[in-house]
Amino acid sequence: MTTRRKKIYEGKAKILYEGPEPGTLIQYFKDDATAFNGEKKAQLEGKGVINNRISEYVMTRLNGIGVQNHFIRRLNLREQLIKEVEIIPLEVVVRNIAAGSIATRLGLPEGQALPRSIIEFYYKDDKLNDPMVSEEHITAFNWAATQEIDDMMATALRVNDYLSGLFSGVGITLVDFKIEFGRIYEGDFSRIILADEISPDSCRLWDSLTNEKLDKDRFRRDLGNVIESYTEVARRLGIMKEMPTVIQGGVH
Numbered sequence: 001m002t003t004r005r006k007k008i009y010e011g012k013a014k015i016l017y018e019g020p021e022p023g024t025l026i027q028y029f030k031d032d033a034t035a036f037n038g039e040k041k042a043q044l045e046g047k048g049v050i051n052n053r054i055s056e057y058v059m060t061r062l063n064g065i066g067v068q069n070h071f072i073r074r075l076n077l078r079e080q081l082i083k084e085v086e087i088i089p090l091e092v093v094v095r096n097i098a099a100g101s102i103a104t105r106l107g108l109p110e111g112q113a114l115p116r117s118i119i120e121f122y123y124k125d126d127k128l129n130d131p132m133v134s135e136e137h138i139t140a141f142n143w144a145a146t147q148e149i150d151d152m153m154a155t156a157l158r159v160n161d162y163l164s165g166l167f168s169g170v171g172i173t174l175v176d177f178k179i180e181f182g183r184i185y186e187g188d189f190s191r192i193i194l195a196d197e198i199s200p201d202s203c204r205l206w207d208s209l210t211n212e213k214l215d216k217d218r219f220r221r222d223l224g225n226v227i228e229s230y231t232e233v234a235r236r237l238g239i240m241k242e243m244p245t246v247i248q249g250g251v252h
């Protein structure tokens with residue numbers, strides 16, 4: 001179905017194919033799960049289907065509050081039509097609660113609320129293990145302009161505010177998340193829009209009552225029930241209605 005299309009790029013969890021018209025691409029969500037820079041690998045049956053659906057939902061809601069992003073429409077269980085962008089080689093992480101690398105780096109207990117939401121930038125380079133970088137590095141190496149950094153930070157905080165509310169409304173705490181941005185050129189000008197995906201692969205999501213992890217840490221830390229937890233996130237967001245067969249397998 002998708003194999004005849006020209007592949008533009010293959011990443012760890014997604015494939016980008018040529019789109020039906022100029023300026024578009026098709027984003028295909030695989031079932032592959034990776035962690036620790038690809039050292040740990042598995043196939044989680046149905047993950048791509050769930051992440052396609054969750055990312056569609058989140059991007060659509062963000063578009064509704066004026067956060068422009070690359071999502072155009074979902075095509076099928078595993079694919080969505082997106083705008084082609086020039087990806088900025090940065091991972092923008094927003095944190096509300098200490099977990100993962102900030103907990104290790106700064107010696108903070110996991111679960112400790114941060115004094116305020118904190119934004120971090122990481123340079124996207126697997127060979128270097130995505131090192132954390134500062135605005136100085138970003139502008140010096142021309143990865144993004146100062147204005148673009150300001151735009152990314154403002155958008156990241158809007159996304160954080162909106163998603164924190166969205167998830168807290170369904171009993172989930174948004175601990176942290178990673179987003180990526182891309183440039184769209186319009187004549188001599190370019191602007192920055194949200195790209196990539198927003199899903200339990202790229203967020204830390206904890207049950208608000210029990211602090212149970214409902215995200216990729218279940219895979220990273222071998223906690224089990226990965227797909228069940230992703231499905232629970234989708235179910236709470238109210239987007240599970242047509243998906244139950246996925247979990248029994250067989251949907252590709």
Ligand code: UDP
Nearest residue numbers: 093099100101102176177178201202203204
């Ligand atoms: N994250 C991601 N992709 C990455 C690195 C991090 O989506 O390559 C997400 C991760 O799921 C978490 C947030 O960014 O929600 C912060 O991750 P952290 O820096 O704590 O890294 P990790 O614990 O994954 O090493």
